[in-house]
Amino acid sequence: xxxxxxxxxxxxxxxxxxxxxxxxxxxxxxxxxxxxxxxxxxxxxxxxxxxxxxxxxxxxxxxxxxxxxxxxxxxxxxxxxxxxxxxxxxxxxxxxxxxxxxxxxxxxxxxxxxxxxxxxxxxxxxxxxxxxxxxxxxxxxxxxxxxxxxxxxxxxxxxxxxxxxxxxxxxxxxxxxxxxxxxxxxxxxxxxxxxxxxxxxxxxxxxxxxxxxxxxxxxxxxxxxxxxxxxxxxxxxxxxxxxxxxxxxxxxxxxxxxxxxxxxxxxx
Amino acid sequence: xxxxxxxxxxxxxxxxxxxxxxxxxxxxxxxxxxxxxxxxxxxxxxxxxxxxxxxxxxxxxxxxxxxxxxxxxxxxxxxxxxxxxxxxxxxxxxxxxxxxxxxxxxxxxxxxxxxxxxxxxxxxxxxxxxxxxxxxxxxxxxxxxxxxxxxxxxxxxxxxxxxxxxxxxxxxxxxxxxxxxxxxxxxxxxxxxxxxxxxxxxxxxxxxxxxxxxxxxxxxxxxxxxxxxxxxxxxxxxxxxxxxxxxxxxxxxxxxxxxxxxxxxxxxxxxxxxxxxxxxxxxxxxxxxxxxxxxxxxxxxxxxxxxxx
Numbered sequence: 001x002x003x004x005x006x007x008x009x010x011x012x013x014x015x016x017x018x019x020x021x022x023x024x025x026x027x028x029x030x031x032x033x034x035x036x037x038x039x040x041x042x043x044x045x046x047x048x049x050x051x052x053x054x055x056x057x058x059x060x061x062x063x064x065x066x067x068x069x070x071x072x073x074x075x076x077x078x079x080x081x082x083x084x085x086x087x088x089x090x091x092x093x094x095x096x097x098x099x100x101x102x103x104x105x106x107x108x109x110x111x112x113x114x115x116x117x118x119x120x121x122x123x124x125x126x127x128x129x130x131x132x133x134x135x136x137x138x139x140x141x142x143x144x145x146x147x148x149x150x151x152x153x154x155x156x157x158x159x160x161x162x163x164x165x166x167x168x169x170x171x172x173x174x175x176x177x178x179x180x181x182x183x184x185x186x187x188x189x190x191x192x193x194x195x196x197x198x199x200x201x202x203x204x205x206x207x208x209x210x211x212x213x214x215x216x217x218x219x220x221x222x223x224x225x226x227x228x229x230x231x232x233x234x235x236x237x238x239x240x241x242x243x244x245x246x247x248x249x250x251x252x253x254x255x256x257x258x259x260x261x262x263x264x265x266x267x268x
Numbered sequence: 269x270x271x272x273x274x275x276x277x278x279x280x281x282x283x284x285x286x287x288x289x290x291x292x293x294x295x296x297x298x299x300x301x302x303x304x305x306x307x308x309x310x311x312x313x314x315x316x317x318x319x320x321x322x323x324x325x326x327x328x329x330x331x332x333x334x335x336x337x338x339x340x341x342x343x344x345x346x347x348x349x350x351x352x353x354x355x356x357x358x359x360x361x362x363x364x365x366x367x368x369x370x371x372x373x374x375x376x377x378x379x380x381x382x383x384x385x386x387x388x389x390x391x392x393x394x395x396x397x398x399x400x401x402x403x404x405x406x407x408x409x410x411x412x413x414x415x416x417x418x419x420x421x422x423x424x425x426x427x428x429x430x431x432x433x434x435x436x437x438x439x440x441x442x443x444x445x446x447x448x449x450x451x452x453x454x455x456x457x458x459x460x461x462x463x464x465x466x467x468x469x470x471x472x473x474x475x476x477x478x479x480x481x482x483x484x485x486x487x488x489x490x491x492x493x494x495x496x497x498x499x500x501x502x503x504x505x506x507x508x509x510x511x512x513x514x515x516x517x518x519x520x521x522x523x524x525x526x527x528x529x530x531x532x533x534x535x536x537x538x539x540x541x542x543x544x545x546x547x548x549x550x551x552x553x554x555x556x557x558x559x560x561x562x563x564x565x566x567x568x569x570x571x572x573x574x575x576x577x
Contacts, residue, residue, distance in 0.1 A: 087459075088455055089457050089458055092454065100455075105452070106448040106453070116441070117445045117453075122438075123438035123439055124442045125439070128439075134437060177456060181456065
């Protein structure tokens with residue numbers, strides 16, 4: 001760890017993601033990063049919780065990491081490669097997966113196809129699409145997608161249009177679509193919002209399982225009860241800056257964090 | 269009314285416009301791109317075919333080029349020229365979305381139309397190129413008009429088969445995802461800009477080939493044949509037939525061409541009554557267009573089919 005504005009989330013496996021001096025302004029207002037920008041590192045195989053009050057810059061940070069928005073300054077290094085200028089789909093190909101704060105789905109596709117489309121199929125290349133070789137690969141993808149839907153509790157909804165799913169189910173579908181990609185780094189934006197408590201337990205088990213398998217996870221969550229129980233390290237953002245970081249037990253009692261969430265009176 | 273002649277004309281023109289409607293279906297319904305200048309790619313195919321196959325200029329001819337190459341060279345180059353034109357126009361326009369893309373493609377087509385009207389050395393200006401080479405004569409006992417209808421239908425079938433294969437593949441699924449939510453598709457590794465560009469380019473090829481067949485059929489490549497009206501007729505065909513399926517797009521093209529040809533074939537006693545019929549034809553087409561947009565019967569049919577399965 002290298003200070004409040006340059007944290008390192010430690011594991012034994014080395015750095016996976018390095019964010020160096022990244023900042024973002026919207027209409028002249030600083031949304032992320034102070035004067036020196038935001039800097040932190042996330043090590044391979046870690047399970048990080050990213051918390052902060054509304055408007056702290058959590059989703060903006062995800063958008064910068066995944067290339068949905070360009071950073072105004074700073075660099076982002078993933079697995080040793082500078083991906084600052086890489087497009088969103090290139091970052092996904094590098095192994096960064098994400099879900100969104102507001103679930104984003106493909107309305108014209110069934111639930112099953114919403115998961116299958118998350119994978120990169122050989123049939124997505126123009127030349128291969130006109131042939132038949134992709135069909136063999138496709139059967140495997142469909143089977144994989146069914147397994148994942150089973151894991152997120154949507155197995156019996158596979159053939160339905162996504163419009164029939166509830167808000168919580170759509171969130172689970174977003175997670176499922178990323179799982180079929182097997183990303184190296186998975187960024188989840190409020191995965192439990194609107195999700196039934198039983199499904200939340202299932203999601204917690206699923207994320208713990210992915211973590212055990214070596215996937216690096218960064219989870220933005222307002223449900224601190226959920227997050228502090230499963231994450232091994234917490235980063236706290238407020239007003240676009242890194243306010244605190246450390247293990248959940250340390251964060252729970254940090255007056256600065258309590259103050260940022262609940263106001264000065266509660267922190268006292 | 270000469271029904272056999274009418275039906276053979278509908279089969280030929282319907283197939284030609286069916287190809288253009290299929291291309292528009294691919295660009296719009298699957299690729300999410302609004303192309304209001306599709307007539308330009310059609311015209312590029314027609315003019316390319318005419319220029320490649322016509323004899324060199326002589327006497328009073330104002331055009332400067334005529335290669336006198338065989339029909340198949342003109343046909344293939346018509347597709348390649350449309351592809352090249354799509355690359356040229358797609359490069360600056362495909363960064364745009366929705367109505368902005370519609371406006372720029374429309375503007376490109378209008379500029380190209382104006383170019384055809386005014387540039388005599390390429391396409392002979394407003395007069396255009398006439399006596400365009402017709403490659404198919406009578407095949408034994410089969411009359412030329414049937415051979416033409418067969419050739420146009422073959423182009424439609426090949427286009428349909430290729431597009432169906434493409435859209436039923438993971439490529440088509442990725443296209444649907446990009447159209448539904450581009451940001452989410454990119455986050456799943458879909459190169460949306462590249463795929464859009466590919467769709468724009470590959471769909472231009474059959475449009476260019478259809479333009480070549482149209483020039484063969486009419487033996488003309490004139491600016492008056494390639495006005496914005498062609499674009500809107502194809503769009504109406506797409507909407508009437510139902511943009512969601514390739515068969516709907518084809519059906520719309522054939523239905524509209526059939527309707528137009530029937531009105532044209534009606535025997536009229538006076539010029540005035542023929543003029544009224546032509547106006548009524550446009551009014552009915554417009555009313556049908558509005559009714560389809562208002563009541564969206566194809567979406568209802570799809571919902572019913574989905575519910576029954």
